[in-house]
Amino acid sequence: MRVKSVLAQSVLALAALTPLIAAGPAAAADLSSPVGLWQAVDDSTKQPTGWFIISNHDGVYSGIIAKMFMKPGEAPNPVCDKCTDDRQNHPWLGLEIIRDMKQEEADKYGGGNILDPRDGKVYHATLKLTQDGQTLVVRGYVLIDPFGKNTYWTRLPDSAYSALDPSINPNMANNPNAAKRPSGPATAPGAAPAHKSELRGSLNAARQ
Numbered sequence: 001m002r003v004k005s006v007l008a009q010s011v012l013a014l015a016a017l018t019p020l021i022a023a024g025p026a027a028a029a030d031l032s033s034p035v036g037l038w039q040a041v042d043d044s045t046k047q048p049t050g051w052f053i054i055s056n057h058d059g060v061y062s063g064i065i066a067k068m069f070m071k072p073g074e075a076p077n078p079v080c081d082k083c084t085d086d087r088q089n090h091p092w093l094g095l096e097i098i099r100d101m102k103q104e105e106a107d108k109y110g111g112g113n114i115l116d117p118r119d120g121k122v123y124h125a126t127l128k129l130t131q132d133g134q135t136l137v138v139r140g141y142v143l144i145d146p147f148g149k150n151t152y153w154t155r156l157p158d159s160a161y162s163a164l165d166p167s168i169n170p171n172m173a174n175n176p177n178a179a180k181r182p183s184g185p186a187t188a189p190g191a192a193p194a195h196k197s198e199l200r201g202s203l204n205a206a207r208q
Helices: 002-023 158-163
Strands: 036-041 048-057 060-068 096-103 108-116 121-129 135-141 149-155
Touching: 036 158, 048 096, 060 108, 096 121, 108 135
Parallel strands: none
Antiparallel strands: 036 048, 036 149, 048 060, 060 096, 096 108, 108 121, 121 135, 135 149
């Protein structure tokens, strides 16, 4: 009888573990890649100023504004009215501000550019991951790197994607219609974001 009791307990224990075994380990963000959701904060107040999604499109990295934290009195749905390229008059939300970045070193990406939507200026840029993969050093510069300026973005957990506007969230399971972004300019806030390529779920040089 004791043998049967032990055997029954073993079967029950195995049954309890089966869902965990079938599910496998939870998928984790690739900390060696800039792909993901990032947060920038104000240097003085330490309050969030924006969230950004960086995506990899066949080895070319780009980034969009995913969430905005506007100050009191600021327009809630600004558009890039000072942009001079295809992003002119696009809503800031969903605006592709990082373009054409490619991996140059294990932890560094360059060759692309970053847009400041406040004045429409485009700067050369580099992205550099810290060793733990939790901070992204975003550097913009006009002519040569030594004269640039760093900003520091912090990686957000995957759970933060749920706080995004559905039109921005690249999670196909939650938003199956958000895969493609039209490249033509939008005319009003809430229109499709300015993004030339597809967001695949992960996630212009300065005046020449």
